[in-house]
Amino acid sequence: MKWIRWPGLIAFVASVALIAVLWFLIIDTLIKSGIERGGTAVVGAKVELAKADLSLFPLGLTLTGLKVTNPEAPMTNAIEAKRIAFTMDGTLLLRRKVIIDEMTVDGVRLNTPRKTSGEVKKAPKAKKAEKAGPPMLTFSVPDVKDILAKEDLRSLKAVTELKATVDGAKAKWTEELKGLPDSKKIEEYKKRIDNLKASGKDITGMAAGAADVLKLQEDIKKDLKRINDFKASIKDKADEYKKLAKEAASAPAKDIDRIMKKYSLTPEGLTNLSRYFIGGKLTEWFDSSLGWYGKAAPLLKQARKTDGVEVVKPVRGRGEYVRFKENSPMPDFLIKKALVSVNIPAGDIKGTITNITPDQQLLGTPLKFDFSGDRLKGLKSLKIAGVLDRVVPERPNDSVTMDAAGVKLKEVVLSQSKDFPVVLKDALTDLRLKAAVAGEKVDGRLTAGLKSVDISAGSTDGKNALQRGIASALSGVKGFDVAAEVTGTLNDYDLKISSDLDRVLKDSAANVVGEQAAEFKKKLSAEVAKQVDGPLKDLNGSLSGIDAIDGELKGLTDRLTGLLTEAGKKAAPGGFKLPKLPF
Amino acid sequence: MLTSLVKLLRVLNSEADPLQISLALAFAMVIGFLPFFSPINLIVLLVVLVVRVNLSAFILGAAFFSGIGYLLDPLFASVGLIALTSGALRGLWTALYNTTVFRLIDFNNTAVMGSIIVSAALFVPLVLVLNALIRQYRERILMWVEKSHIMQVFKATKFYKLYNTYSDIRSGL
Numbered sequence: 054m055k056w057i058r059w060p061g062l063i064a065f066v067a068s069v070a071l072i073a074v075l076w077f078l079i080i081d082t083l084i085k086s087g088i089e090r091g092g093t094a095v096v097g098a099k100v101e102l103a104k105a106d107l108s109l110f111p112l113g114l115t116l117t118g119l120k121v122t123n124p125e126a127p128m129t130n131a132i133e134a135k136r137i138a139f140t141m142d143g144t145l146l147l148r149r150k151v152i153i154d155e156m157t158v159d160g161v162r163l164n165t166p167r168k169t170s171g172e173v174k175k176a177p178k179a180k181k182a183e184k185a186g187p188p189m190l191t192f193s194v195p196d197v198k199d200i201l202a203k204e205d206l207r208s209l210k211a212v213t214e215l216k217a218t219v220d221g222a223k224a225k226w227t228e229e230l231k232g233l234p235d236s237k238k239i240e241e242y243k244k245r246i247d248n249l250k251a252s253g254k255d256i257t258g259m260a261a262g263a264a265d266v267l268k269l270q271e272d273i274k275k276d277l278k279r280i281n282d283f284k285a286s287i288k289d290k291a292d293e294y295k296k297l298a299k300e301a302a303s304a305p306a307k308d309i310d311r312i313m314k315k316y317s318l319t320p321e322g323l324t325n326l327s328r329y330f331i332g333g334k335l336t337e338w339f340d341s342s343l344g345w346y347g348k349a350a351p352l353l354k355q356a357r358k359t360d361g362v363e364v365v366k367p368v369r370g371r372g373e374y375v376r377f378k379e380n381s382p383m384p385d386f387l388i389k390k391a392l393v394s395v396n397i398p399a400g401d402i403k404g405t406i407t408n409i410t411p412d413q414q415l416l417g418t419p420l421k422f423d424f425s426g427d428r429l430k431g432l433k434s435l436k437i438a439g440v441l442d443r444v445v446p447e448r449p450n451d452s453v454t455m456d457a458a459g460v461k462l463k464e465v466v467l468s469q470s471k472d473f474p475v476v477l478k479d480a481l482t483d484l485r486l487k488a489a490v491a492g493e494k495v496d497g498r499l500t501a502g503l504k505s506v507d508i509s510a511g512s513t514d515g516k517n518a519l520q521r522g523i524a525s526a527l528s529g530v531k532g533f534d535v536a537a538e539v540t541g542t543l544n545d546y547d548l549k550i551s552s553d554l555d556r557v558l559k560d561s562a563a564n565v566v567g568e569q570a571a572e573f574k575k576k577l578s579a580e581v582a583k584q585v586d587g588p589l590k591d592l593n594g595s596l597s598g599i600d601a602i603d604g605e606l607k608g609l610t611d612r613l614t615g616l617l618t619e620a621g622k623k624a625a626p627g628g629f630k631l632p633k634l635p636f
Numbered sequence: 637m638l639t640s641l642v643k644l645l646r647v648l649n650s651e652a653d654p655l656q657i658s659l660a661l662a663f664a665m666v667i668g669f670l671p672f673f674s675p676i677n678l679i680v681l682l683v684v685l686v687v688r689v690n691l692s693a694f695i696l697g698a699a700f701f702s703g704i705g706y707l708l709d710p711l712f713a714s715v716g717l718i719a720l721t722s723g724a725l726r727g728l729w730t731a732l733y734n735t736t737v738f739r740l741i742d743f744n745n746t747a748v749m750g751s752i753i754v755s756a757a758l759f760v761p762l763v764l765v766l767n768a769l770i771r772q773y774r775e776r777i778l779m780w781v782e783k784s785h786i787m788q789v790f791k792a793t794k795f796y797k798l799y800n801t802y803s804d805i806r807s808g809l
Contacts, residue, residue, distance in 0.1 A: 148736050378733075
């Protein structure tokens with residue numbers, strides 16, 4: 054039996070040719086649906102492609118009509134590209150390496166409207182904590198009663214506590230006072246003096262009386278000492294209580310100041326008023342920019358290790374791919390140079406992006422982009438350049454600079470507040486942005502000088518004086534500078550805005566705000582006084598009780614001192630003095 | 637299912653060399669175990685078409701072993717992973733990894749490597765065992781079945797008539 058059948062070879066060739074023809078017929082459709090499916094999965098919104106065209110000689114691909122929906126606004130395409138064309142290295146493609154020397158991306162347009170929604174059903178995401186925007190201006194005097202219902206009055210607490218302490222001390226001292234000589238004792242001393250007066254008529258009586266006088270004087274002095282000791286012991290405490298009472302009396306004023314700072318727009322608070330108007334828009338722009346950065350960053354995430362054995366799970370299909378060290382390591386995917394033409398309403402800006410690859414550590418050079426445009430409509434010149442550096446994947450370091458000169462701003466809504474809408478109707482500005490993201494840390498600065506400004510703000514004949522003041526000031530502004538600094542992390546950044554607009558606003562609104570603050574302070578003071586005055590009066594009453602004790606002690610001392618003097622007179626009757634002995 | 641069984645019986649009962657049938661089934665095992673789009677399948681197809689093996693047995697076997705391969709996929713992946721991550725073989729794999737042809741056949745995919753190893757290991761034993769079984773079937777079982785009462789009853793069934801009809805049509809082609 055013959056083991057070889059040559060017709061089988063013909064059948065094989067015919068089968069392979071048939072497969073090749075079928076593959077070539079459907080490959081464009083497969084590529085198109087692959088890009089749409091893969092792109093939609095990555096972006097989280099519909100990615101559509103009008104046509105994909107694969108050419109074999111030279112090996113290349115042309116994509117036409119690419120539309121990428123903005124997942125945050127499904128009726129808008131974030132990016133549209135008219136035509137993307139590139140050729141690939143066929144030999145390297147056999148080794149699963151997509152290496153594109155040069156890619157041309159023409160007719161890129163941003164934020165174009167869609168006819169149908171590009172939303173795709175997706176698993177509900179955990180809601181990101183909303184970043185607090187700038188505080189809202191209420192332009193009204195806050196309700197004092199509402200505020201005091203929420204706020205603890207420290208002065209009231211201090212007064213109540215001090216009164217309790219004073220009352221406790223007063224009760225203790227009153228009790229101790231009972232142990233000191235009283236009127237009965239003083240009457241007793243008087244009786245003893247009278248007895249001594251009656252007994253000292255003869256010389257024998259005088260001699261015996263002298264001893265009794267000395268004894269009486271000693272007893273009185275002892276009692277005087279007890280009283281004086283007690284007086285001294287309560288004096289320090291009483292003085293301290295009086296001092297605290299004085300402080301407590303001034304505490305309501307401190308409460309008023311504290312609450313004023315917290316709830317009232319003070320003239321000092323106007324120093325950063327521009328944040329109310331510009332902060333919202335800038336926060337919106339930064340959030341949007343960081344959102345797209347967050348979407349783009351994973352595409353550059355390290356795809357593989359540089360050496361050794363690595364097991365990599367495939368996106369789909371069976372098994373896993375094990376990688377080994379390559380003799381000449383090359384990225385699996387690399388676009389060496391992309392020539393991009395972006396069509397913005399102002400005109401075309403052109404630029405290049407180099408080294409697009411998720412394996413920057415293999416290539417050793419970061420992705421760089423550089424775009425510029427001149428003589429644009431409503432924009433004199435624009436230059437954007439940046440680096441996305443993942444050469445050391447553990448230390449990503451990205452940066453961007455943007456210079457835009459002669460930017461004409463029209464109808465930019467700065468505040469959508471119903472009470473106080475602010476629209477930048479016209480302005481001419483030069484913008485400069487410099488931002489860097491190192492890991493999670495973000496650090497950026499935007500400066501803008503606005504000229505020929507026309508702002509429409511609220512109403513100049515509204516009821517609120519503050520609104521009228523600010524509206525009038527803003528409508529008179531012809532130019533100002535703004536600087537915004539972003540620091541912190543990508544998920545939690547802090548936006549600081551400074552502008553010489555603040556000075557203008559402060560000058561115009563300070564008087565009105567001052568009046569409002571005074572009105573608020575008057576109401577607050579009255580309400581605080583209503584709450585604190587009663588307890589403060591009680592405290593003073595308690596302190597008066599301490600004074601009464603002191604007075605009583607003073608009376609006792611005077612009376613005992615008088616008795617002591619009287620007893621001394623008894624010891625030397627006749628009223629003459631004995632001369633002092635010289636020994 | 638019934639037609640497939642008819643085809644199998646026809647192949648087994650035909651005059652074809654048992655080695656042609658067993659080789660066809662062994663190649664079918666290779667193609668069935670490997671992922672469908674593996675370029676190695678093209679080489680196997682070339683061999684099957686050029687070498688005079690039984691094509692009916694190959695087609696039937698490919699369908700059968702594809703099902704088995706689907707079930708054994710985790711086993712192939714495990715075997716492939718062990719082989720590809722073996723320290724002793726790293727030099728070999730690294731050399732192959734740097735070769736375009738081997739990268740093209742996805743040898744570094746665990747499922748591909750696992751199915752290559754398993755089918756290579758089973759190829760010769762399967763040919764020998766199937767060869768022996770077919771011979772035994774023809775020499776003993778087929779003769780015994782032909783004479784058995786069951787077969788006599790079976791020959792009176794619709795299935796047998798279908799088998800004969802199919803056989804006649806095929807013979808007439």
